[in-house]
Amino acid sequence: MSTDVHEPPPDAVAQADAAAAESAGLAAPEIIANSLGEYARIWAKRVRNGESGALPVILGLVAIVVYFQVRSSLFLSTGNLVNLLVQGAPFILLGMAEVFVLLLGEIDLSIGYGGAIGATVTAWLAFSTPWWIAILGGLAATTVLGAILGTLITRLGLPSFVVTLAGFLGFEGLLIELVARSGHGTGGTIPISNSIIVDLTSGNLTPVASWIVIMAVVVVAGVFMILRDRRRRLSGLVTPPVSVTALKIATMAVAGVVVVLVSNTNRGLATTPLRGLPWVVLVVLGMLMLWTALLGRTRFGRYIYAIGGNAEAARRAGVNVIMIRTLAFTLCGMTAGVAGIVYASRLGSISTDVDGGQLVLFAVAGAVIGGTHLFGGRGKMLNAVLGGLVVAAIYNGLYLLGLQAAPTDMVTALVLLAAVTVDALARRGRRSA
Amino acid sequence: MTTPSASDGARPAGAGRAPSPAALGNAAAADEGQQSLLRLHQVGKNFGPVQALAGIDLDIPAGLVTAIVGDNGAGKTTLIKTISGIWQPDHGEIVWMGRPIHLHSPRDAAKLGIATVYQDLALCDNLDIVQNMFLGREAIRHWQLDENSMELSAKQTLSDLAVMSVRSIRQPVGSLSGGQRQAVAVAKAVMQEAKLVVMDEPTAALGVTQTRVVLDLIGRLARRNIAVVVISHNLNDVMAVADRVAVLHLGRLAAVGPTSRFDTQVIVDLMTTGASTRLRGDAAGSPSADPGNGGSQQSQDNALNAGEAL
Structure with missing residues (x-):
């Protein structure tokens, strides 16, 4: 019996061990740091290793804000900032829709026109039914469309790119047909007849209510984080340092205070003041919390990440891959419906001229710029919010500078390319780390 | 077990x-x-x-x-x-x-x-060790994933097998070495x-x-x-x-x-x-x-x- 083992050179072993030791640094800093300083060190190491998280998009947002503020003093005016939030809402919501399928490593190109169909159904129903039935009807329509595309993709094993491209074309046709058949409006435009639906984007909470709502959100989220840490400590598990949790809650609180202070400043005229948090901010916050909980705290969410990471492993673990993927496309369609209704609410109407192609590209751009991985498995709903804000800021800033559509599109394209490049480079960093 | x-x-x-x-x-x-x-x-x-x-x-x-x-x-x-x-x-x-x-x-x-452990097909790189070990049979409490109980039993199984020297079982499996990944896949089978x-x-x-x-x-x-x-x-x-x-x-x-x-x-x-x-x-x-x-x-x-x- 031969006992000689072909030993690799000793330094290879040392390298393997060093790599294993190094890899420990890649765990989320919350779970291995014992102090704020250590947290910061581990976090910095992760950024160097390509696990930069939300850092690039936040830096990018700051750079964009500084640039536009230097070029146009109007950019940071309270009126424009609130406008930015309202303008960004459809991009953010479409980006959230896209996150569901991007996490699977798929893409949905149809949601621009899908959302517009939802808005059309809502606008149509709003002539004869209460606002909430109109909205539910619109959402039901886009949910069904998402489910149909999802079923085609998963049951027949077709590539999502092609199926949703067909959806993109087909839904544009369906939109034109629907608007023509509705018998409302003229020139391919249906007005939103219900004031509550219009107020989704043009209505504001009172300044006092704005404070109460935002502070309630911060307090609930803060208490939730503290309780979660406490439960982990009681179970004898590693707990993030108290200072880190405190810092996170403080960051949330400061962001909330800034948003409310900006919103509560009069952005109208002295004679007709305009104050308060737009309703749509609450819609976005609500969707963010709902979908974040779904992705982070349920089996469905866990399986989405698992399929995006390794579909074969998920299948072998007994996950119903076909059902989960179909559901993801369905939820993508539903969220796109919310985006479409918000979009129509801001315009006060929905028309066949809506540029569903640009909308969907902004949505994908927003999600990817925010840090969602294009090839599945990594990303969060919060990424879509941050990325959507970047897209909205570029759009808004270039508009303030008086630039036309051509440069706006090209700048957005460059930002998207930059985001994908950062993503790819980060991935290469991860692999070689 | x-x-x-x-x-x-x-x-x-x-x-x-x-x-x-x-x-x-x-x-x-x-x-x-x-x-x-x-x-x-x-x-x-x-x-x-x-x-x-x-x-x-x-x-x-x-x-x-x-x-x-x-x-x-x-x-x-x-x-x-x-x-x-x-x-x-x-x-x-x-x-x-x-x-x-x-x-x-x-x-x-x-x-x-009967559990089969494949070297590459068994794990999701983007999920952490606990998530991988419980994939497909997550513990649920109050309609949510019961992360604490899953983490505790994953920890217990890994220490029973005495193979893991990882710093945290909440790190993504993609950051582990080949032997550690194999150990996670085996621990998953043992836990099940x-x-x-x-x-x-x-x-x-x-x-x-x-x-x-x-x-x-x-x-x-x-x-x-x-x-x-x-x-x-x-x-x-x-x-x-x-x-x-x-x-x-x-x-x-x-x-x-x-x-x-x-x-x-x-x-x-x-x-x-x-x-x-x-x-x-x-x-x-x-x-x-x-x-x-x-x-x-x-x-x-x-x-x-x-x-x-x-």
């Missing part, structure tokens, strides 16, 4: 490596079917005209490591895919704990406690109360240190009275870890028996020609599985006799 006391009775302590005389006796008993957890009886599998497996008689006893070796195309993969429910045998029967079974899918096998763990090339692509980690782990599984089936090309690993060796040649069992009856040269002979003149202590002569004599009962009997004689 298997308790240490249960394994004490079934197997002498410290028998993870080359079998002691006591373990040999145990293995012999297994050949008589008393300890056999899984028994293949005359199992055959055809793919069209190609006979991938023929007349396989093999006992997999609990608490022992059985290595399946063979050249490329000898039927190793077909054999473990049959055991793990991916393919159904065309002939013969599979007996699990004394009961004939029909596996229609890997899920059927998993329900019985597998009675038989099938490992396909567990040490391929691993460095020396990581290979040692995985081989230690295999030994520890056997001490927990779990049956382990290992497919490997690396005969050094086989000799180091296996209690029993089964050699496949062109879809037939060329020989099976305690590791002490083989050495690397004998295994190589059996793998390449289906016979060896040097099989230790083989009074009945070398087992033969004449490849030109496809499907003949005679050659199957020979293989069977050789297996029993060992």
Whole structure:
């Protein structure tokens, strides 16, 4: 019996061990740091290793804000900032829709026109039914469309790119047909007849209510984080340092205070003041919390990440891959419906001229710029919010500078390319780390 | 989950490596079917005209490591895919704990406690260790994932197996080394109360240190009275870890028996020609599985006799 083992050179072993030791640094800093300083060190190491998280998009947002503020003093005016939030809402919501399928490593190109169909159904129903039935009807329509595309993709094993491209074309046709058949409006435009639906984007909470709502959100989220840490400590598990949790809650609180202070400043005229948090901010916050909980705290969410990471492993673990993927496309369609209704609410109407192609590209751009991985498995709903804000800021800033559509599109394209490049480079960093 | 006391009775302590005389006796008993957890009886599998497996008689006893070796195309993969429910045998029967079974899918096998560990297909790189170990059977509490209880039991299982030296079990599996990934996949099987763990090339692509980690782990599984089936090309690993060796040649069992009856040269002979003149202590002569004599009962009997004689 031969006992000689072909030993690799000793330094290879040392390298393997060093790599294993190094890899420990890649765990989320919350779970291995014992102090704020250590947290910061581990976090910095992760950024160097390509696990930069939300850092690039936040830096990018700051750079964009500084640039536009230097070029146009109007950019940071309270009126424009609130406008930015309202303008960004459809991009953010479409980006959230896209996150569901991007996490699977798929893409949905149809949601621009899908959302517009939802808005059309809502606008149509709003002539004869209460606002909430109109909205539910619109959402039901886009949910069904998402489910149909999802079923085609998963049951027949077709590539999502092609199926949703067909959806993109087909839904544009369906939109034109629907608007023509509705018998409302003229020139391919249906007005939103219900004031509550219009107020989704043009209505504001009172300044006092704005404070109460935002502070309630911060307090609930803060208490939730503290309780979660406490439960982990009681179970004898590693707990993030108290200072880190405190810092996170403080960051949330400061962001909330800034948003409310900006919103509560009069952005109208002295004679007709305009104050308060737009309703749509609450819609976005609500969707963010709902979908974040779904992705982070349920089996469905866990399986989405698992399929995006390794579909074969998920299948072998007994996950119903076909059902989960179909559901993801369905939820993508539903969220796109919310985006479409918000979009129509801001315009006060929905028309066949809506540029569903640009909308969907902004949505994908927003999600990817925010840090969602294009090839599945990594990303969060919060990424879509941050990325959507970047897209909205570029759009808004270039508009303030008086630039036309051509440069706006090209700048957005460059930002998207930059985001994908950062993503790819980060991935290469991860692999070689 | 298997308790240490249960394994004490079934197997002498410290028998993870080359079998002691006591373990040999145990293995012999297994050949008589008393300890056999899984028994293949005359199992055959055809793919069209190609006979991938023929007349396989093999006992997999609990608490022992059985290595399946063979050249490329000898039927190793077909054999473990049959055991793990991916393919159904065309002939013969599979007996699990004394009961004939029909596996229609890997899920059927998993329900019985047969877990197959593949090096690359088993884990999601983007999920952390706990999430991977509980994938497909997450604990739920108050309509939410019960992360704390999952993390606690994952931690417990990993420390029972004493293999993980990771800093945090909340780090993504993609950041682990090959041996650590293998350990996570095995720990997942153990946590799901597998009675038989099938490992396909567990040490391929691993460095020396990581290979040692995985081989230690295999030994520890056997001490927990779990049956382990290992497919490997690396005969050094086989000799180091296996209690029993089964050699496949062109879809037939060329020989099976305690590791002490083989050495690397004998295994190589059996793998390449289906016979060896040097099989230790083989009074009945070398087992033969004449490849030109496809499907003949005679050659199957020979293989069977050789297996029993060992």
